[in-house]
Amino acid sequence: MDLYRSHILVCAGTGCTSSASMEVRDNLKKEISRLKLDKEVMVVETGCFGFCNLGPIMVVYPEGTFYCQVKPEDAKEIVEEHLLKGRIVSRLLYSEPESEIKVSDFDKIEFFNHQKRIALRNCGVINPEKIEEYIAHDGYFALAKVLNEMTREEVIDVIKKSGLRGRGGGGFPTGLKWEFAYKTPGTVKYVVCNADEGDPGAFMDRSVLEGDPHSIIEAMAIAGYAIGAEQGYIYVRAEYPIAVNRLEIAIAQARELGLLGKNILGKDFNFDLDIRLGAGAFVCGEETALLTSIEGHRGEPRPRPPFPAVEGLWRKPTLLNNVETYANIPAIILNGADWFSSIGTEKSKGTKVFALAGKINNTGLIEVPMGTSLRTIIYDIGGGIPNGKKFKAAQTGGPSGGCIPAHLIDTEIDYDNLIALGSMMGSGGLIVMDETDCMVDIAKFFLEFTQEESCGKCPPCRIGTKRMLEILEKITQGKGVPEDIDNLETLARTIKNASLCGLGQTAPNPVLSTLKYFRDEYEAHINDKKCPAGVCQALLTFYVIAEKCKGCGICARVCPVAAISGKPKEPYVIDSEKCIKCGACIEKCKFGAIVKM
Amino acid sequence: MKSLEELKALKEKAKAELSIRDKEYLAKIEIAMSTCGITAGAREVLNSVLEELKVRNLTNVQISQTGCPGLCFHEPLLTIIKPNQVRFVYGKVTPERVKKIISSHVINDQPVKEWLINLE
Numbered sequence: 001m002d003l004y005r006s007h008i009l010v011c012a013g014t015g016c017t018s019s020a021s022m023e024v025r026d027n028l029k030k031e032i033s034r035l036k037l038d039k040e041v042m043v044v045e046t047g048c049f050g051f052c053n054l055g056p057i058m059v060v061y062p063e064g065t066f067y068c069q070v071k072p073e074d075a076k077e078i079v080e081e082h083l084l085k086g087r088i089v090s091r092l093l094y095s096e097p098e099s100e101i102k103v104s105d106f107d108k109i110e111f112f113n114h115q116k117r118i119a120l121r122n123c124g125v126i127n128p129e130k131i132e133e134y135i136a137h138d139g140y141f142a143l144a145k146v147l148n149e150m151t152r153e154e155v156i157d158v159i160k161k162s163g164l165r166g167r168g169g170g171g172f173p174t175g176l177k178w179e180f181a182y183k184t185p186g187t188v189k190y191v192v193c194n195a196d197e198g199d200p201g202a203f204m205d206r207s208v209l210e211g212d213p214h215s216i217i218e219a220m221a222i223a224g225y226a227i228g229a230e231q232g233y234i235y236v237r238a239e240y241p242i243a244v245n246r247l248e249i250a251i252a253q254a255r256e257l258g259l260l261g262k263n264i265l266g267k268d269f270n271f272d273l274d275i276r277l278g279a280g281a282f283v284c285g286e287e288t289a290l291l292t293s294i295e296g297h298r299g300e301p302r303p304r305p306p307f308p309a310v311e312g313l314w315r316k317p318t319l320l321n322n323v324e325t326y327a328n329i330p331a332i333i334l335n336g337a338d339w340f341s342s343i344g345t346e347k348s349k350g351t352k353v354f355a356l357a358g359k360i361n362n363t364g365l366i367e368v369p370m371g372t373s374l375r376t377i378i379y380d381i382g383g384g385i386p387n388g389k390k391f392k393a394a395q396t397g398g399p400s401g402g403c404i405p406a407h408l409i410d411t412e413i414d415y416d417n418l419i420a421l422g423s424m425m426g427s428g429g430l431i432v433m434d435e436t437d438c439m440v441d442i443a444k445f446f447l448e449f450t451q452e453e454s455c456g457k458c459p460p461c462r463i464g465t466k467r468m469l470e471i472l473e474k475i476t477q478g479k480g481v482p483e484d485i486d487n488l489e490t491l492a493r494t495i496k497n498a499s500l501c502g503l504g505q506t507a508p509n510p511v512l513s514t515l516k517y518f519r520d521e522y523e524a525h526i527n528d529k530k531c532p533a534g535v536c537q538a539l540l541t542f543y544v545i546a547e548k549c550k551g552c553g554i555c556a557r558v559c560p561v562a563a564i565s566g567k568p569k570e571p572y573v574i575d576s577e578k579c580i581k582c583g584a585c586i587e588k589c590k591f592g593a594i595v596k597m
Numbered sequence: 598m599k600s601l602e603e604l605k606a607l608k609e610k611a612k613a614e615l616s617i618r619d620k621e622y623l624a625k626i627e628i629a630m631s632t633c634g635i636t637a638g639a640r641e642v643l644n645s646v647l648e649e650l651k652v653r654n655l656t657n658v659q660i661s662q663t664g665c666p667g668l669c670f671h672e673p674l675l676t677i678i679k680p681n682q683v684r685f686v687y688g689k690v691t692p693e694r695v696k697k698i699i700s701s702h703v704i705n706d707q708p709v710k711e712w713l714i715n716l717e
Contacts, residue, residue: 003651005643005660007617040647061618062625062659086630086662125618135604136611144601257607258598266599 004042006083007061011124013048013210014203014242015364020072021056027075032083041083047211049124050365051111054094059106059124066106067092097361097383111362114381116343118351119167119204119327120367123211128246131253134214140259142330143218146225147267155226156182159329161337163349168194168285168322169400169426170502171348171415177319180309181227184317189229191220192313192320194290195236195243198282199398200449202429204353205323207365209236209243212327213250217260217273219326222333224271227319232271235290237278247275282453286501287320289455300457301501322427324353344370348414356382358431359389371412374404378432389434393517397426399446400506402513403439422513424506438535439518440525443511444472450507461504464495468511477538480526489515530597537581540596546571548593555585555594613656622680623657624703629674631665637672638691645692646675649699658703671714677702688714 010016010025025043032041049057054068060078065088067078074092081087093102094109103109117123126133134140146155160175181189193216197205209216220232236244251273254260262270276294283289284299291313293299312318328350332340341349348370354377356363361383368377374394378384385391393403396413402423404411411417415425433442451465468491471484492508499505515522524530531539544555544564549571556564556572563579566572574585574594586594598604626646630639643660650658668674671688675698678684685708687698694712701707 003614003647003656004617005647007615009618040643062622062661064618084630084662085664086627087664126615132607132611133615135608136615138608140604141608144604148601263599265601265604 004040005062006041008041008043009046009059009061009124010043011047011049011055011057012045012128012242013052013123013207014240015048015052016055016057017242019055021058021070023072024056024058024070024075027072028079031076031079035079035084037079037083044127045129046126047123047128048207048365050115050120050207050367051362052365053361053363057124063088063104064106065104066094066109068094111364111366111381111383114372114376115367116351116369117367118331118340118343119208119324119353120211120365121331122215123207126212128211128213129249131214131250131257131259134212138334139214139330140218142333143221143225143259144265145333146222147265147269152182152226152228155222155333158333158337159226162332162340163337163344163347164325164328164332164340165348165415166322167324167328167352167428169397169424171425174321174325177309177321178223178226180307181229181317181319184310186317188316189227190313190316190318191223191227191229191232192291192294192308192318193220193232193234193236193326194285194287194320194322195234195240196278196285196290197237197240197323197427198285198453199400199427199429201357201431202355202398202427204355204365204428206240206243207353208323208327209240210246213243213246214254215330216247216323216326217250217254219329220273221260221264221271222329223319223321223326225269227317229319230270230272232273233276233294233313234273235276235278235284235294237280237284239280244275244277251275281455282449283455283501283503286503288501291318291320300455301503303500324428345412345414347416352413352425352428354428354430356430356432358395359385359434359437360432361386370414373410373412375409377413377430378409382432385432385434389436392433392435392437393439395423395431395433395442395446395510396429397424397506397509398429398431399449400424400502400509401426401429402509403433403442403517405517422509422516424509436533436535438476438531438533439514439521440472440476440531441533441535443514444469444476446510447472447507450503454503454507458498458500458504460495460498461500461507464491464499465504465507467491468495468508472511475522475525476531476536478525478529478536480522482526484526485515485519485522534596540581541576542574542579542581542583542585542594542596543576544572544574545593545595548591550591550593552590554588554590558584558588560584613654616656617659619657621657622659623655624680625659625661625678626703627661627663627676627678629664629666629668629672629676630662633665633669634672634674637669639673641692642673642675642690642695645695646699649696653699653704655699655703668714674714677708679706684715685713686715687712 164174165171289299289301308318353367395403454461456462551569563575673690675687675690
């Protein structure tokens with residue numbers, strides 16, 4: 001590598017790539033070589049910055065100028081103005097949503113201000129396809145430290161003292177898991193990484209694999225040393241092609257430098273890694289199903305105990321952690337258990353990555369200390385709710401989690417507080433809902449997902465989720481009866497208690513938590529046949545407000561079923577028997593005279 | 598790679614190449630690169646700065662471009678900014694002068710007074 005006067009970091013994560021960041025990169029390179037700046041300016045592909053709704057994103061160093069929503073045709077202007085003439089292209093800068101002040105220095109953007117990045121420390125900072133850039137940021141020094149200075153017991157002790165808990169959702173203490181795997185006798189053991197991220201809306205694991213794959217390789221090697229394993233597997237879903245590709249590159253580079261393989265760093269320690277691709281089943285994120293799938297069988301869970309730490313892959317002791325959990329390990333080894341445990345709350349240490357989605361201005365990926373309030377996440381980092389709408393609830397933990405209603409917005413988010421509220425951390429998906437979201441419909445959406453993804457091995461999950469979904473469908477279609485709520489609760493309890501694995505045991509959570517906080521919405525659907533949020537089509541009636549209607553007749557012309565009639569210049573009328581509630585009339589009416597209720 | 602020492606050596610080398618993305622710097626060099634500056638030879642000056650930094654293995658110097666400050670008659674202009682110091686502006690800079698400016702000012706903190714244009 002040569003010295004350059006400027007580095008342009010272009011996000012090459014899945015989010016920005018799908019909004020054409022690679023075309024931006026190509027155009028930048030073309031313009032740079034057209035103006036003969038090749039020797040002065042280097043274009044670097046990097047991982048996700050987390051600010052996905054503003055993609056494609058790029059940062060120009062040494063100034064640290066942050067450009068967002070860059071289109072391929074903007075490349076010429078950026079190169080000519082910024083790189084050739086040294087003038088910042090202000091129209092491409094980020095502007096804060098409230099103040100509309102343009103910010104060029106990306107350290108000063110509110111979105112990044114409240115964050116503390118440990119798992120995402122290198123995402124958007126280094127080129128994930130260059131092992132040298134990872135090493136420049138202390139990469140593989142944690143592995144060198146454990147191999148040179150620490151016994152296996154000491155490594156496990158540090159992880160235990162750090163208070164790190166599993167980031168995949170369960171929140172089991174990671175150090176304890178390592179200790180179980182270490183203490184189980186056996187000459188062959190395995191280290192496995194769960195990268196089968198399946199919760200709708202959660203993509204932190206993908207981001208780590210795409211932006212910092214070496215951190216996972218390093219952490220797995222450390223785990224291998226600690227428990228006495230020589231082989232590891234990364235189980236990653238095939239729907240993450242960029243992540244798989246970067247992992248392959250990273251593993252090859254680590255082997256080439258001797259950081260994987262025999263006698264790593266000249267020590268008596270061998271470790272190697274292979275990738276296994278998931279074929280798209282959500283249940284394979286469950287640990288026993290995942291291990292069964294690696295073995296080449298149909299991905300179905302099995303009862304525990306025995307736990308994988310005792311009897312896992314090919315019936316050997318196996319340590320299984322999630323991507324985000326591993327991403328924390330090198331930082332903990334290098335900075336110490338005390339450093340890590342000084343961050344967070346009493347029982348939840350460190351930080352957590354959340355994927356912000358739904359009705360929020362800044363959708364994207366954020367990492368905050370445990371114990372950060374929902375208010376800070378939604379209003380300070382997330383930039384609030386779009387279009388001046390009111391915050392109604394936040395769904396955490398995806399299809400296994402529950403919702404937190406607006407009056408609990410000051411809750412400090414950690415594992416135990418979420419459980420107490422009837423939700424869970426899950427993998428960290430955080431979906432924000434406003435007043436126009438129907439909670440019954442949301443519960444139905446998540447149950448549709450788990451019902452579809454149920455593997456079918458155990459009846460409570462296979463049949464129970466189907467019956468629950470049928471009841472929810474009935475309610476949203478206006479055919480609900482008062483007993484439905486009791487039936488839902490009975491089914492939910494049975495499924496939770498009797499299901500074989502985590503998928504079934506948590507599947508009723510979205511229904512239970514919406515019943516807990518928004519029971520009145522269920523009752524409105526069942527008793528009044530109304531959807532208060534105006535979402536459930538079957539419960540809506542479209543009608544014309546006579547005072548506002550000018551009688552232009554455009555609604556009658558767009559109605560596909562001829563349900564609207566009237567005379568010109570007189571108020572029109574909608575025949576609710578014929579109306580199919582498609583909404584075409586509302587869209588076309590210039591006077592806002594048609595409403596649904 | 599078979600030892601911690603080799604890993605350390607690789608880190609130092611890689612770190613140097615990435616130092617442009619750090620917040621700390623030994624000095625910032627700004628080169629005025631509007632039409633007037635470029636015509637007067639600012640690009641050659643810039644290239645010689647890059648070359649000189651590379652030869653001397655000075656990786657913690659940031660280079661950036663600026664627009665025309667209006668002193669077109671002094672072009673090419675080169676400004677040296679050291680942490681917590683005033684700006685030193687050099688005029689009529691040539692690739693030959695760059696070498697001396699870097700060795701005496703950037704490295705040894707001795708501005709080359711006869712080429713400065715912002716001191717009485």
